[in-house]
Amino acid sequence: VDIVVKSKGGNETSSIxxxxxxxxxxxxxxxxxxxxxxxxxxxxxxxxxPVSLDGWKSINGAGLSIKNLSTPLSKALPSxxxxxxxxxxxxxxxxxxxGFWGMDVRMEKYTGSFxxxxxxxxxxxxxxxxxxxNETFGSVKVDSKTKQNEWxxxxxxxxxxxxxxxxxxTFAITFDPAGVSGGSLDFNLISLFPPTYKGRENGLREDxxxxxxxxxxxxxRFPGGNALEGPDLANPWKWNETIGPLKxxxxxxxxxxxxxxxxxxLVEYLHWCDDMDLEPILAIYSGLxxxxxxxxxxxxxxxxxxxxxxxxxxxxxxxxxxxxxxASLGYPKPWTLKYVEVGNEDWLAGRPAGxxxxxxxxxxxxxxAIKKKYPDIQVIASPSVFDNMKIPAPAxxxxxxxxxxxxxxxxxxxxxxxxxxxxTLVGExxxxxxxGGIDWSGNLHPFPWWIGGVGEAIFMISTxxxxxxxxxxxxxxVLRNMNRWQWSVCMIEFEADTKKTTLSTSYHVFQLIxxxxxxxxxxxxxxxxTSSLFFVAGKNEDDDSYVWKGANYNTTNHEATxxxxxxxxxxxxxxxxxxxxxxSQGPFGYNDPAKGNNVVVTTTKTLSAGxxxxxxxxxxxxxxxxxxxxxx
Ligand code: AHR
Numbered sequence: 001v002d003i004v005v006k007s008k009g010g011n012e013t014s015s016i017x018x019x020x021x022x023x024x025x026x027x028x029x030x031x032x033x034x035x036x037x038x039x040x041x042x043x044x045x046x047x048x049x050p051v052s053l054d055g056w057k058s059i060n061g062a063g064l065s066i067k068n069l070s071t072p073l074s075k076a077l078p079s080x081x082x083x084x085x086x087x088x089x090x091x092x093x094x095x096x097x098x099g100f101w102g103m104d105v106r107m108e109k110y111t112g113s114f115x116x117x118x119x120x121x122x123x124x125x126x127x128x129x130x131x132x133x134n135e136t137f138g139s140v141k142v143d144s145k146t147k148q149n150e151w152x153x154x155x156x157x158x159x160x161x162x163x164x165x166x167x168x169x170t171f172a173i174t175f176d177p178a179g180v181s182g183g184s185l186d187f188n189l190i191s192l193f194p195p196t197y198k199g200r201e202n203g204l205r206e207d208x209x210x211x212x213x214x215x216x217x218x219x220x221r222f223p224g225g226n227a228l229e230g231p232d233l234a235n236p237w238k239w240n241e242t243i244g245p246l247k248x249x250x251x252x253x254x255x256x257x258x259x260x261x262x263x264x265x266l267v268e269y270l271h272w273c274d275d276m277d278l279e280p281i282l283a284i285y286s287g288l289x290x291x292x293x294x295x296x297x298x299x300x301x302x303x304x305x306x307x308x309x310x311x312x313x314x315x316x317x318x319x320x321x322x323x324x325x326x327a328s329l330g331y332p333k334p335w336t337l338k339y340v341e342v343g344n345e346d347w348l349a350g351r352p353a354g355x356x357x358x359x360x361x362x363x364x365x366x367x368x369a370i371k372k373k374y375p376d377i378q379v380i381a382s383p384s385v386f387d388n389m390k391i392p393a394p395a396x397x398x399x400x401x402x403x404x405x406x407x408x409x410x411x412x413x414x415x416x417x418x419x420x421x422x423x424t425l426v427g428e429x430x431x432x433x434x435x436g437g438i439d440w441s442g443n444l445h446p447f448p449w450w451i452g453g454v455g456e457a458i459f460m461i462s463t464x465x466x467x468x469x470x471x472x473x474x475x476x477x478v479l480r481n482m483n484r485w486q487w488s489v490c491m492i493e494f495e496a497d498t499k500k501t502t503l504s505t506s507y508h509v510f511q512l513i514x515x516x517x518x519x520x521x522x523x524x525x526x527x528x529x530t531s532s533l534f535f536v537a538g539k540n541e542d543d544d545s546y547v548w549k550g551a552n553y554n555t556t557n558h559e560a561t562x563x564x565x566x567x568x569x570x571x572x573x574x575x576x577x578x579x580x581x582x583x584s585q586g587p588f589g590y591n592d593p594a595k596g597n598n599v600v601v602t603t604t605k606t607l608s609a610g611x612x613x614x615x616x617x618x619x620x621x622x623x624x625x626x627x628x629x630x631x632x
Contacts, residue, residue: 001561002614003524005537005548007569010521013467013538016279018460018514019219020212021428021476023227024264025256025487028479031100032494034264035205037110037192038097038171042261043079044251048231049259051079055097059174061086062093063184073115073151073188076241076250080117080188085177094124094174097190098131101483102167102496104194105137110158111193111201114173115247117186119148122179126156126192131168137161144179151188167497189247198275202246202268207498208479211507213276216515219472221281221341221427222269226255226290228283228344233293236285239266239310244329255290256486270314270335279338281425281472284310286343286362286382297361304369311340311374339378339471341398341427342366347383358382359389367395378423378471385422386414396423396471405455406435409553412458412534415466423469428476430506431455432489434588444488448506450599450622451587452489456506457551457624458534460513464549465521465536475510482593493593502593505583508600509624512581516540516626518547522567533561533619545630546570552619565627566614574609577632578617580625587622606631 024030031039038055043066045051051066058064063084072078085093105128112126127139138160145152171192175185196203197210223237230236235252242249242265254260273280284307287295295303309322315337316323323334346358358381367379383389384397391397401407408431418424431452432444445452456475463470480490482500491510493502518538529535535550546567555561567574580603583589589599607615607627619625 001531001533002564003526003535003537003548003566005546005565005567006523007567009523010538011468012520013464013518014471016218016472017464017467017517018215018510019217019221019278019281019472019474020215020478021221021225021474022478023223023225024254024260025225025227025477026479026485026490027100027258027481027483028477029264030261031484032479032481033204033208034268035193035196035203036261036263037099037103037194038190039100041191042077042189042251043081044077044259044261045079046235046253046259048253053081055099056081057096057098059095059172060091060093062095064095067186069117069186071149074247076248077188080186082184082186084184085180087177087180087183089177092125092174093177094172096170096172098170100481100496103128103169103171104167104496104498105160105164105169106194107160107163108195112158112191113153113155114190115151115153115188116146117149117151118146118184119181120144120146120175120179120185122176124154124173124175126158127172127174128158128160128169129172130164131170137164137169146185167495191246200271200275202263204272207501208492208494211492211501211503212478215511216517217276217278219279219281219339219474220269220273221283221474224283224344225428225476226344228285229255229288229290231255231289232291233289233295236289239313242266258484266313267329267331273335280314280335281339281341281380281427282311282314282337283341283344284366286346286358286366288343288346288358288362294357294362297357297365300362300365304366307366308369308373311337311370338376339380340370341380341382343382345382345400347387347389364392367392380425384424385418391422393421394423396425398425398427400426400428401459402428402430402432402440403455404433404435404437405431405451408455408459412462412529415462415470418466418469420469423471425471426463426473429456429459429473430475430489446488447493447590447592448489448491448504449588449590450505450583450585453505453509454551454553454622454624457509457513458553460510461534461536461549461551464518467521475506495593500593500596502591502596504591505589505600508581508602512579512624512626513549516547516549516628531555531561532621533563537565540630543630545628547629548627549625550619551624552621555621558621560618560620562616563619564614564616566612567629570609570613570629572609572611572613574613574629575631576607576609576615576627576629577604578607578615578625578627579604580619580623582620582623
């Protein structure tokens with residue numbers, strides 16, 4: 001295929017072409033990106049997921065039970081763990097926690113805290129140890145500051161003397177039973193953090209955050225997904241219950257089969273944006289629950305006010321009521337917030353009434369109120385024009401294709417007909433079903449797989465070609481804890497053991513495409529694919545480079561496609577770097593966390609433009625490539 005890239009024309013592309021989407025699914029937040037190591041640290045529960053001692057074990061016969069004391073640690077955390085001791089025994093007693101199915105222990109600084117109520121003379125020992133051999137990797141004495149009738153916080157830091165050989169470890173707190181008056185002590189909010197991304201208190205797990213940062217994302221859509229909506233009308237994601245001290249966060253029943261702590265709350269999401277320079281795309285609750293129940297027009301007003309309060313909390317001046325609240329929590333400086341999405345997938349099948357109400361009044365009511373107070377905010381509706389919904393411009397829509405790779409191949413031109421009045425965010429997308437396989441209602445593929453990734457590359461290229469009307473594109477879900485998950489096709493799989501973090505085939509494809517930014521497209525001849533080869537070309541004004549991105553799908557006779565790319569205006573001898581991705585295991589190859597393999601073979605070459613100024617290379621069947629004149 002001979003491609004000529006014009007030096008002028010094309011369209012400007014969005015300044016946030018690729019980003020991230022996060023919700024607490026698959027223990028992506030608690031036990032995932034949120035770096036807290038202690039599972040069930042504050043005995044949070046609900047009708048759906050009752051309070052329990054899940055994760056906790058007694059040491060040397062201490063009697064553990066859940067108590068709802070008349071003087072709890074806080075209103076938000078009414079339950080605590082009562083630890084009964086026999087003060088005539090001399091062996092130290094206590095309890096351990098097995099973390100989110102293990103704990104990575106390294107010679108680095110761990111920061112911990114726990115609250116105790118009761119009277120104890122002596123010191124507590126906080127330690128990290130092997131669950132297999134009881135070998136202690138590190139411990140610290142924490143002098144008791146307890147008072148009989150008060151909850152007292154104890155803080156400590158701990159540096160293990162060696163790295164643990166595996167993540168089969170526990171964290172323990174022990175103490176001398178002889179020092180306890182009254183036969184028992186009560187504990188709550190027992191927390192332990194390893195070093196976090198950019199050293200944030202209550203921050204993000206380093207290796208996962210670094211993997212995200214390496215995608216050069218430009219936005220973060222949060223806090224869902226379905227997680228925003230909650231399982232029923234009583235339990236949406238309530239922004240004001242996710243802020244402030246951890247002891248004031250009740251947590252809530254998530255929609256993905258577990259209780260969440262909300263330790264990763266609104267401010268932590270905004271810090272994440274700060275630390276990776278991301279535009280927040282804040283999803284606000286629109287009054288529709290995942291069980292299909294929704295708030296009637298007549299009852300919407302408080303929810304609209306709540307959304308306005310949330311926006312004011314994020315970007316209001318410190319003199320505004322919510323800005324004041326933010327400043328009182330230690331954040332006087334407002335954040336920048338340019339994008340707000342109303343709800344999530346309010347079009348979803350099985351929710352006909354909710355869908356109609358969204359069309360009839362809910363979206364309009366939120367949209368009108370937000371635009372009145374914040375005319376500069378780009379409001380995004382949770383459905384898109386591709387869900388048979390007319391989105392009133394200048395609002396954008398949100399499109400979530402979870403598809404077969406062939407669908408992405410067949411629908412390459414889907415976005416070409418979007419008008420300036422059809423701004424669209426792709427807030428979630430992924431190949432999730434094999435070609436010709438079961439459709440949406442069936443099971444998802446066990447992992448992202450190579451041909452799925454090539455389909456995704458074609459899709460990303462199709463959005464980038466229309467980057468003046470596609471606001472941005474992001475894969476979802478991004479994380480899967482291999483110990484508890486419900487959605488198998490995710491960008492990154494992980495366990496407690498950071499050595500087992502697996503970047504999927506889709507991660508590699510996304511990274512190649514997202515890290516070679518263009519600021520505007522350039523017209524090409526041919527203007528679009530004439531064979532199996534799908535491509536986009538453009539210029540990056542920021543570094544004055546020319547970029548071509550292509551994906552080769554099923555070819556005739558499975559042969560490689562010779563490609564020639566000539567950028568008009570570039571001379572013979574001009575250098576460009578070609579990065580080519582193929583699979584070592586064919587279309588169905590995948591990166592398996594159990595094997596720790598990587599089927600993605602990456603080749604990088606510096607090419608020189610030939611006689612006619614063209615770069616020539618071959619693209620094998622099912623390959624993805626980027627050619628970039630920014631050779632560094
Ligand atoms: O990404 C998983 C789920 O898929 C999201 O929560 C929801 O928005 C979509 O249906």
